[in-house]
Amino acid sequence: MEKYIYDQSNGLWYELQGDYYIPCLMLNEPDIAPIGMWGRKHQQYLKEYRPMLYSDLVLSGGLHSYLADIDTQARNKLHLLVTQLAEKEGINEQLKAQDQMAWVGAMNNIRNRAEEIILQELIYGEDAV
Numbered sequence: 001m002e003k004y005i006y007d008q009s010n011g012l013w014y015e016l017q018g019d020y021y022i023p024c025l026m027l028n029e030p031d032i033a034p035i036g037m038w039g040r041k042h043q044q045y046l047k048e049y050r051p052m053l054y055s056d057l058v059l060s061g062g063l064h065s066y067l068a069d070i071d072t073q074a075r076n077k078l079h080l081l082v083t084q085l086a087e088k089e090g091i092n093e094q095l096k097a098q099d100q101m102a103w104v105g106a107m108n109n110i111r112n113r114a115e116e117i118i119l120q121e122l123i124y125g126e127d128a129v
Contacts, residue, residue: 035064039071042123074118081114082107 005014005021014021035043043063046054057063086092086107096103 033065033068034071035067036071036075038074038118038123039067041119042070043067045124070122074122077118077122078111078114081117082110085110085114 001016003016004024005016006012007014013024015024043054046057054063057066089106089110091103091106091110095106
């Protein structure tokens with residue numbers, strides 16, 4: 001018996017395993033793009049609250065790229081929001097040089113607010129999907 005055979009009717013290759021021919025199936029390898037904190041949070045949200053969409057993305061093979069895109073959008077928006085809020089509130093290098101603890105507190109406050117905005121708009125919001 002041949003090790004590999006090709007079936008014209010369905011276009012699949014089969015490999016001989018013992019006495020049986022098993023289809024040679026492989027998942028499409030996604031682009032190796034990192035999925036960070038935001039992508040993982042959105043994935044958990046999809047699993048819990050949007051299981052049909054999550055299943056559809058898994059079965060179509062688009063979950064990884066979708067989550068990587070969400071993660072990239074969230075990181076970019078976080079950087080933009082932190083920059084804009086700091087500028088608007090007058091948190092600058094001069095304050096950092098004068099009073100480091102006040103600057104750290106103000107920047108932490110700004111970052112926390114920006115993260116809450118991202119969570120509501122991109123990760124958990126209705127616009128997220």
